[in-house]
Amino acid sequence: MNDHVHVDPAALTKNQALVFSALSDANGPLTAYAILDELRGDGFKAPLQVYRALEKLIEGGLVHRLESLNAFVACRHPTGCSHQWAAFAICESCGDVKEFSPDKAMDLLKDWAENDGFKLAKTTVELRGQCPACLAT
Amino acid sequence: MNDHVHVDPAALTKNQALVFSALSDANGPLTAYAILDELRGDGFKAPLQVYRALEKLIEGGLVHRLESLNAFVACRHPTGCSHQWAAFAICESCGDVKEFSPDKAMDLLKDWAENDGFKLAKTTVELRGQCPACLAT
DNA sequence: ATGGACATGTTATAGTATTACATCACTGAT
DNA sequence: ATCAGTGATGTAATACTATAACATGTCCAT
Numbered sequence: 421m422n423d424h425v426h427v428d429p430a431a432l433t434k435n436q437a438l439v440f441s442a443l444s445d446a447n448g449p450l451t452a453y454a455i456l457d458e459l460r461g462d463g464f465k466a467p468l469q470v471y472r473a474l475e476k477l478i479e480g481g482l483v484h485r486l487e488s489l490n491a492f493v494a495c496r497h498p499t500g501c502s503h504q505w506a507a508f509a510i511c512e513s514c515g516d517v518k519e520f521s522p523d524k525a526m527d528l529l530k531d532w533a534e535n536d537g538f539k540l541a542k543t544t545v546e547l548r549g550q551c552p553a554c555l556a557t
Numbered sequence: 558m559n560d561h562v563h564v565d566p567a568a569l570t571k572n573q574a575l576v577f578s579a580l581s582d583a584n585g586p587l588t589a590y591a592i593l594d595e596l597r598g599d600g601f602k603a604p605l606q607v608y609r610a611l612e613k614l615i616e617g618g619l620v621h622r623l624e625s626l627n628a629f630v631a632c633r634h635p636t637g638c639s640h641q642w643a644a645f646a647i648c649e650s651c652g653d654v655k656e657f658s659p660d661k662a663m664d665l666l667k668d669w670a671e672n673d674g675f676k677l678a679k680t681t682v683e684l685r686g687q688c689p690a691c692l693a694t
Numbered sequence: 695a696t697g698g699a700c701a702t703g704t705t706a707t708a709g710t711a712t713t714a715c716a717t718c719a720c721t722g723a724t
Numbered sequence: 725a726t727c728a729g730t731g732a733t734g735t736a737a738t739a740c741t742a743t744a745a746c747a748t749g750t751c752c753a754t
Contacts (some may be wrong), residue, residue, distance in 0.1 A: 433732065452710070466735060471711065476732095487624040488681050490710060490741095507666070509675050522669050528662035529644070529684060536655075537689035538646050544625050546681040547666060552674035570701060589741070603704060608742065613701095627710095627741060 432477075438462050439473035440482055440494060448515050449491035486510065486517065488546045493517055505543060511551035518551070569614075575599050576610035577619055577631060585652050586628035623647065623654065625683045630654055642680060648688035655688070 432440060442458045443450055450458070452470045464470065474492055477483035484493050484506055495506070496519055505526045509518045526543065533540040569577060579595045580587060587595070589607045601607065611629055614620035621630050621643055632643070633656055642663045646655045663680065670677040 435733075467711070468713095468735085469733075472732080487683070509670065509673065511675075512678065518673075518675075520669065520673075522666055525662040525665035525669070528665070529659055529682070532657065532659050532662070533646065533684055533686065536646065536657075537692065538648075538655075538684065539687040539692055540684055541649065541686040542684075544681060544683040544685070545666070546624070547670055547675065547677055548680070549670065549678040550676040555674065555676055572702075604742070605704085605744095606702075609701080 433473075435464075435469055436473040436476050438464070439470060440477055443477075443483060443492060443494040446494075449486050449489055449493045449517055451489075451491045455492070484508070484519070486546060487544050488548065493519070495519065497521075507545035507547065509547040509549070509551070511554055512548055513550055513554035516551050516553070570610075572601075572606055573610045573613055575601070576607060577614055580614075580620060580629060580631040583631075586623050586626055586630045586654055588626075588628045592629070621645070621656070623683060624681050625685065630656070632656065634658075644682035644684065646684040646686070646688070648691055649685055650687055650691035653688050653690070 438459050439455055442455050455470045456464055456467055482495055484495055506519050507522050575596050576592055579592050592607045593601055593604055619632055621632055643656050644659050
């Protein structure tokens with residue numbers, strides 16, 4: 421059903437919990453250094469503290485990295501969904517990011533990989549453009 | 558048929574031609590700074606010379622940016638194909654990158670965007686994993 | 695020849711990520 | 725209880741990626 425290892429949020433370490441909380445509270449994606457600034461009041465002093473926590477959170481499927489933004493978002497999906505195959509629509513006007521799961525498209529990409537003999541570990545799918553709200557204005 | 562503006566390679570400026578040539582000669586993706594080092598013998602001295610040329614080459618569809626690598630590849634397709642919708646399979650063992658055009662999957666992503674009212678400008682699709690050659694060893 | 699558009703040169707700086715090494719906290723085996 | 729091993733953390737330094745700002749050059753159309 422799901423080949424992804426999920427982390428019990430209650431099992432997060434202090435730093436991981438702080439980073440996850442900062443991302444969850446944010447409306448959109450945050451860069452590592454933005455997270456660092458958010459958490460200076462909690463004793464964070466160096467980027468590595470953020471990057472280390474992010475690494476674990478991403479492994480656990482609680483956070484996604486947006487490659488085209490060098491930024492990070494908390495996963496909004498309930499624990500247990502297919503985090504590995506998430507896709508993102510990124511509005512270039514307002515910065516809003518919407519996570520979705522284009523299962524059919526992902527299946528086709530998996531098929532392509534399989535037919536090519538490519539062992540797929542993860543996919544990055546990021547759509548850039550204008551969100552409906554920005555188009556309306 | 559094709560809504561992409563293509564550049565006549567003969568119309569490239571000197572710097573653009575040098576950068577394109579460096580990328581074409583390379584077996585795989587190069588970072589901007591790797592390109593800079595390649596071209597120091599040709600008088601390149603600053604990253605901006607590379608980045609400016611890359612910007613134009615990407616606009617023209619001659620070069621693609623790999624977001625998950627912060628690197629760049631020359632497009633191997635003949636001028637005229639759908640560069641905007643290219644996808645890449647990136648081998649995490651040997652670094653080899655294969656460009657492909659998963660039209661069906663891209664159509665589904667376009668459909669998703671359309672149904673959501675999202676005006677799609679470009680897509681990033683990058684598959685990470687192991688290529689057949691590396692799996693065989 | 696002059697003005698405008700665009701390509702280029704150069705320096706400095708901003709933004710993103712990792713290496714290296716020291717310390718601490720917990721757990722399990724003796 | 726002690727010790728070794730593992731993993732989390734702290735800290736400083738550095739490497740890597742990208743852009744801002746400003747000066748200069750080149751070419752073409754008027």
